[in-house]
Amino acid sequence: MTLDDLRRIMVACAGEDEHVDLGGDILDELFTDLGYDSLALMETAARIETEFGVRIPDEQVAELTTPRALLDFVSGVTVP
Amino acid sequence: MTQTTIAAPGERTGGAATAVITGLGVIAPNGLGAEKFWAATLRGESGIRPLHAEGHAGGHPRGGGPRYPVTLAGQVSGFVAEEHIPSRLMPQTDRVTRLALAAAEWALEDAALRPAELPEYSMGVVTSNASGGFEFTHREIQKLWTQGPQTVSVYESFAWFYAVNTGQISIRHGMRGPGGVLVAEQAGGLDALGHARRAVRRGTPHIVTGGVESSLDPWGWVSHIASGRLSREPVPELAYRPFTREADGYVPGEGGAILVLEDREAALRRGAAKVYGEVAGYAATFDPRPGSGRPPGLEQAIRKALADAGTEPGEIGVVFADAAGVPFLDREEAAAISAVFGPGGVPVTAPKALTGRLYAGSGPLDVVCALLALRDGVIPPVPHAGEVPAAYRIDLVRGAEPRSAALTHALVLARGKGGFNAAVVLRKPEHPEAVPRKEEK
Numbered sequence: 037m038t039l040d041d042l043r044r045i046m047v048a049c050a051g052e053d054e055h056v057d058l059g060g061d062i063l064d065e066l067f068t069d070l071g072y073d074s075l076a077l078m079e080t081a082a083r084i085e086t087e088f089g090v091r092i093p094d095e096q097v098a099e100l101t102t103p104r105a106l107l108d109f110v111s112g113v114t115v116p
Numbered sequence: 117m118t119q120t121t122i123a124a125p126g127e128r129t130g131g132a133a134t135a136v137i138t139g140l141g142v143i144a145p146n147g148l149g150a151e152k153f154w155a156a157t158l159r160g161e162s163g164i165r166p167l168h169a170e171g172h173a174g175g176h177p178r179g180g181g182p183r184y185p186v187t188l189a190g191q192v193s194g195f196v197a198e199e200h201i202p203s204r205l206m207p208q209t210d211r212v213t214r215l216a217l218a219a220a221e222w223a224l225e226d227a228a229l230r231p232a233e234l235p236e237y238s239m240g241v242v243t244s245n246a247s248g249g250f251e252f253t254h255r256e257i258q259k260l261w262t263q264g265p266q267t268v269s270v271y272e273s274f275a276w277f278y279a280v281n282t283g284q285i286s287i288r289h290g291m292r293g294p295g296g297v298l299v300a301e302q303a304g305g306l307d308a309l310g311h312a313r314r315a316v317r318r319g320t321p322h323i324v325t326g327g328v329e330s331s332l333d334p335w336g337w338v339s340h341i342a343s344g345r346l347s348r349e350p351v352p353e354l355a356y357r358p359f360t361r362e363a364d365g366y367v368p369g370e371g372g373a374i375l376v377l378e379d380r381e382a383a384l385r386r387g388a389a390k391v392y393g394e395v396a397g398y399a400a401t402f403d404p405r406p407g408s409g410r411p412p413g414l415e416q417a418i419r420k421a422l423a424d425a426g427t428e429p430g431e432i433g434v435v436f437a438d439a440a441g442v443p444f445l446d447r448e449e450a451a452a453i454s455a456v457f458g459p460g461g462v463p464v465t466a467p468k469a470l471t472g473r474l475y476a477g478s479g480p481l482d483v484v485c486a487l488l489a490l491r492d493g494v495i496p497p498v499p500h501a502g503e504v505p506a507a508y509r510i511d512l513v514r515g516a517e518p519r520s521a522a523l524t525h526a527l528v529l530a531r532g533k534g535g536f537n538a539a540v541v542l543r544k545p546e547h548p549e550a551v552p553r554k555e556e557k
Contacts, residue, residue, distance in 0.1 A: 051203035071204060079207075079270045086267060 037088055037110050039063065042103055045083045050076035063104040074098065084110060133321075135313040136545065137392045138383050139227025139376030140484050141219035143328060145190035145369050145471045149222060153481075154488045158518050160499035162470045163190045164352045164367050167332060176211060176251060179337020186346045188355050189332055190369020190472030208271035209284065210249025212330040212370075216281035217288060219374035220324055224289070227376040228389045229322060231289040238382075240293035240320045241286040242312040243374070244304030244327035244476035245278045246532070250336035252276060257335075285324055285374075293320040301532030302438065303400065305372065305479025306540050310398035312377045321382030327476030328372035340368045343533060345442050353500045356473075358439035358466050359446050359512050360502040366441035369468075372477020373484045390548055392487040396525070397425025397541030404535075414438075414537045415452035418527065421539035422456070425525070429457050432541070433523035434495050434513075436482040438531040439466035441473075449529065450508035459509035462527075463519060466512075467496045479530040483540060486526035490544040494518040 043058050052058060053071030062070060067077055074097070081092040090113045092100070100106040140150035145163020147153030156163075167180025167189045180187050192215065200218040201209065209217070224231065231239060252269075253276040259267045274280050279297040286295050294315045298307040305327035312325035331339065340346060347365035349355040356367040377395065378388065399420030401413030422429060435457075438449055453464060467485050468478050489495055501514040513519050528540045 047203075049207060051206050053204055054202060075208075075270050075273075082266055082270070 037084070037107060039103060039107065042107060045087070046072060046076070046080050049079040049083055064102050066101050067103070132317045134380040135316045135377050135395045136380045136383060137375050137395065137483070137487060138378050138388045138390065139223040139225070139229060140392065140487070141221065141223030141226065141326070141374040142481065142484055143192055143195065143215045143219045143371045143373070144481060145192055145371055148192070148194060150226065150484055150488070154485070157467045157470060157485060157496045158494065160470065160497065160516055162352060163192070163369065164188050164355065164470070164472055165191055167191070167337070177254070177334060178332050179334040184337060184341065186341050186348055187350055188347070188352055188367050190367060190371070190474065191332065192330070192371045205284070207269070208275055210252035210275050210280070210330070212245070212247070212249055212328060213275070213280050213284050215330055215371060216243065216328040216374060217284055219326070219328055219372070220285045220289070223324065223326075223374045223376050228387070229376055231291060234322060234386065236290045236292040238293060238320060239289070239291035239322040239324070240295055240315050241282045241291050241324045242294070242296040242298070242308050242315060243282045243285070243325060244298045244300070244308035245281055245329060246299055246301045246304055246475040247329050247331040247336065248278050249275045249280060250331035250339070251333035254333045254335040281328060289324075291324065300536040300538070301534055302473060302475050302478055303530045303532035303536035303538040304476040306398070306528060306530045306538035307400055308476070309375070309377065309395060309480065309483065309540055310400065310538070313395050313398060316377060316379050321379040323377045324374060325377050326372060326374035326480035328374065329475045329477045330370035332370055345440070345533070347441065356441050356469050357501055358437070358441040358469060358498070359450065359464070359504050359508060359510065361505055362502045363441050363443055363446055367472040369472025369474050370477070371471065371481070372474050373480035375480060375483065391545040392548070393490055393545055394543040395540060396543040397421040397423070397427060398539070399424055400536070400538045402535050403537065412448050412452070412537070413535070414449060414529065414531060415455050417537040417539040418452060418456050418529070421527070421541050425541035425543065427525055427541055429461070431525045432457070432462055432527045433521055434486070434489060434526050435462050435464045436486050436526065436528045437464050437466050438529045439468055440531065445531070447508065449531070450510045454509040460511040462511065463495050463513050463521065464510045465495050466498050469498045469501070479528065479538065479540070482528045482530070483542065486528050486542050490523045490526055490542065491548065493520060493522055495521050
């Protein structure tokens with residue numbers, strides 16, 4: 037899963053804040069600064085599970101505060 | 117006791133604030149924006165059309181078509197959500213909330229009220245809704261059954277909810293004062309206005325209020341049909357003719373109105389552009405248990421609202437009726453009106469014959485009509501109305517032409533299935549141009 041995949045999924049799940057440039061270097065930006073709240077991230081996690089087969093537990097979602105942290109988590113999971 | 121009074125006068129103690137309406141936001145089947153809606157209403161233009169299963173522009177799935185026994189609805193057309201709603205809010209909102217957010221924005225613009233310039237706790241939101249986010253829920257429930265629970269949107273948690281319009285409006289505009297939602301089927305929109313006035317009198321000077329509905333997706337549509345009160349007439353002009361011999365049910369619709377209600381003094385201080393009118397009286401009653409033999413509560417609601425406004429029946433120049441279009445309900449309402457005003461004692465009209473019944477949306481939309489009728493000195497007619505049974509003893513304004521009338525007060529009525537009655541008295545402002553002219557520099 038790439039950063040572009042994540043961008044696409046986040047926009048589909050929760051739209052796009054007109055004051056934020058998602059196309060920029062956002063790997064280490066906080067999701068909250070990008071305009072995504074906890075519900076937006078839960079929705080994103082659900083979509084990632086559907087598309088990539090990686091389950092992110094709800095309590096884990098809250099700890100993944102940046103795109104880098106989320107992508108690292110997804111990459112580190114072994115899909116059965 | 118013949119009925120329980122759930123909201124009564126009693127707030128007019130000790131210099132209660134005068135609550136005035138300073139902004140109108142309308143989304144109606146026959147017009148977007150208050151002035152377009154009003155012009156269409158005076159011309160007798162209807163927004164009632166056949167529902168098509170494939171929906172209209174915007175791709176909303178709709179009930180309707182030959183598989184359904186009822187095929188007509190008042191439908192908002194020409195509303196492109198993406199032009200009014202930020203991308204962030206699209207995935208989390210039902211159509212009803214998009215309509216409500218747009219109407220709220222128009223009401224604020226009309227009132228020249230800029231939330232960012234006011235203290236956030238000085239503004240509140242009180243709306244009514246009777247159906248929730250039906251289409252959103254329809255889609256998510258379908259996903260639940262066909263693709264599993266993990267595919268259901270987290271936003272279903274609030275997008276379906278009656279309170280969602282209040283919540284989204286307050287979040288979007290940073291209005292952190294009192295928030296509320298009232299659910300009382302068709303009566304709820306007037307109850308919201310009454311509660312908004314209460315909030316003003318308790319010290320929150322600026323309240324966004326009103327009600328909007330939309331539930332014309334297939335699941336919503338069968339829910340409307342299940343009420344048993346819908347007209348099965350397929351010809352739009354003939355389907356919803358309240359108070360007439362031909363009345364045989366109503367046509368449901370979508371839309372409504374959002375209003376800005378303010379403490380008059382605070383509105384003047386912030387430089388409000390205009391005052392449409394005062395919410396001078398409000399009351400709500402509840403009908404007795406069916407079969408009890410006791411009278412319905414509407415007459416009592418009218419009398420209490422008049423008393424609350426300190427207004428005599430003779431001062432009311434027009435009644436905007438609930439106009440259920442169901443004969444026994446029309447008869448009850450006509451009896452209440454003629455009991456208070458005398459036989460044929462006041463002009464009665466029902467512009468909702470052009471929009472369909474909008475549930476929580478109709479009361480506020482009728483309030484808009486009433487305020488503009490006060491402003492312009494005209495009463496919109498009910499076109500295509502047939503003969504009114506003599507026993508009703510009401511002066512229904514019929515025909516193609518509006519009726520001219522010098523108006524100072526209007527009465528708006530709404531009744532909700534389940535026994536809800538609400539009445540609002542509106543008073544024409546002495547000075548519609550709210551702002552004392554600023555001295556030239």
